[in-house]
Amino acid sequence: MIIAIGGGEVSQNETYEIDKFIVKSSKKEKPNFLFIPTASKDAKPYIETINNLYESLGCETDTLYLANVEVNRKEVSQKIENADIIYVGGGSTDYMMKIWRKYSVDKALMRAYKSGKVLAGLSAGSICWFIAGHSDSEFIEDIENPKHKWVKGLGIIPYLHCPHYDEPERTGFDDFYSGQAADAIAIENQVAIVWDDYEMKVIKSNPSKNAYKLSWTDTGLEKEVLY
Structure with a gap:
């Protein structure tokens, strides 16, 4: 199962109902929770926020550090294997995917999906699936004239994706997406899609927000609200 969250301030409990759902989905009394904060370059305050939240929800928490450290590939595989829930944090998707491929984290996460673990994430941690x-990696990385x-993600969910769909910086997504052959899933903040064996449903921590399926057809852009 994958729970892909469009966005929201975790520190302000904006995703709290979704976080509770993630823990419940593990069907474990005290699930082993693994946070992968690669996209934020292992930002300490972020790690503390996530781990404190999930400890309060009854998890045993651990963190997989991959930025600015000497990485032990065996330890990477073991941490992923030991986890019941794997949560991927936000930040630079581009940086994260490069690091994952360097250390075969992408392959380990594919195995984790096939073995039935609960996979989740927000923003970059949503795109990756x-x-x-x-x-917006170029904006995060301070590249000149960013766009x-x-x-590219892991391709488990067979759609293109836009997180933070209700934020002003994402208003250009519909044009950006135009002409693509694959359908897209656009998710607003405080909303998640649950991908379970090719079935998709929507969960929310804010009832007024939505997720959408976008398709490009001969007549232009088609958009439907997902439930």
Whole structure:
């Protein structure tokens, strides 16, 4: 199962109902929770926020550090294997995917999906499960004249993706997406899609927000609200 969250401030409990659902989905009394904060370059305050939240929800928490450290590939595989829930944090999707491929984290996460673990994430941690996502990595990395771009994910969920769909910076996504052959899933903040064996449903921590399926047809853009 994958729970892909469009966005929201975790520190302000904006995703709290979704976080509770993630823990419940493990069907474990005290699930082993693994946070992968690669996209934020292992930002300490972020790690503390996530781990404190999930400890309060009854998890045994651990963190997989991959930025600015000497990485032990065996330890990477073991941490992923030991986890019941794997949560991927937000930040630079581009940086994260490069690091994952360098240390075969992408392959380990594919195995984790096939073995039935609960996989989740927000923003970059949502994009990673799709074919590719609308990424603001160039803005995060302070590149001159930054622009949004597609960043390739693991392709488990067979759609293109836009997180933070209700934020002003993402208003250009519909044009950016135009002409693509694959359908796209656009998710607003405080909303998640649950991908379970090719079935998709929507969960929310804010009832007024939505997720959408976008398709490009001969007559132009078609958009439907997902439930």
